[in-house]
Amino acid sequence: MHLNLFDQFKCPEILFIPTFTLALLISPLFLRNKTNLLENRSTALLSWALKLTSKNFMSQLSTAGQKWTNLLTGLFLLILSSNLLGLLPYTFSTTSQLSTNMALAFPLWLGTVLVGAFSKPNISIAHLLPEGAPMTLAPMLILIESVSLLIRPIALGVRLTANITAGHLLIHMISSSTMELINSLTPLSSITLALLITLTFLEIAVACIQAYVFTLLLSLYLEENT
Template identity: 50%
Template sequence: MTLSFFDQFMIPQLMGMPLIIPAMFFPLLLLPQTPRMLQNRMHTIMTYITQNFTKQLLLPLNLPAHKWANPLTSLMILLASMNLLGLLPYTFTPTTQLSINMALAIPLWLTTVLIGFRTQPTNALGHMLPEGTPTPLIPMLVLIETISLLIRPLALGVRLTANLTAGHLLLQLISTATLALLPTLPSIAILITMVLILLTLLELAVALIQAYVFVLLLSLYLQENT
């Protein structure tokens, strides 16, 4: 049976039950969890990285938005752990599914919009129409700004899905070419293997960067509405 390159993005099943939920939360179980009085090196490194990320994330935000520090940091850790664990062999990356990314993007984006309409409705509606707009252009600009507002969650979900899917497909294509050339052209196969290692390192960086970009854009949306 010939397998498709896209079979790696199919949701695994066990006895007919989809394993998407365990695949989402299993990476968090791998993080070091020790009692507060029993610190080790790994726990200290994780605490240092988390504190510095939270500090950098909250620098451009207004004071009322600082209450979102824990949800945004937790989301960053969740996305980064799923992206990184999905690079291992015989694993599944939940963030390659558009449905999962949209399920994360839409509620969080909608929450930021509702916060804006609840706390500062005038400013939230003012984003729909730039100051000093000529009267004939008002209907068109309101329509454009409304579309740009509604397309934000789609951009969040599609960006994360497309980057991870493209990276995984590229790795699989190059690894398949390496195995095909190994018996006949071993020298070229070795060169391609070196390229594959470099792309793997690049994919590790992409996995972290895309998680950071997802959370950063959410924080920018939050800043506009607080």
């Protein structure tokens, strides 16, 4: 058992090569086909999933906002692949690091704000004061809305980091308990093993949902500014 539960978030190495780079090579294997990539079932399934996801992201956006389709779809695939690859043994989840998530969240959030500031400056400023608010509360409401606007990238990065980290910690603790109990209390270890398998499937769902939520929130921020 690890002395520190957070040691699992350090990228392991084999012959000074990070194992995460080796895990990235697994993805092309699912798309490989000797004849034609268009006849590959996994490629067809991936294309269908991307079209469905992109439609959900972009259906509410204006024509100007739909120019971000490729960027948001690529972001979704990046976060999804990182989340799922982090569940493999001896790999490293980059989305469990706050620095990585903030590096994704802050520039994209800032991009949506700048788009609104240059394309619709009056509407962007009007978002800071709710319609129909009394003028006596205007300074306080503007301050609150400004803080709410500035905290968005922090919320994006912290949400993704917290969910991925919590799931990995739970899997680590339950798997460690299973290994400790397997030689002494076999019936109890069977229960913890079943719990571990269930939690693993749940973590796969969380990995997909968090990638979707991260991208969807950015598309909603973009909707406000286009």
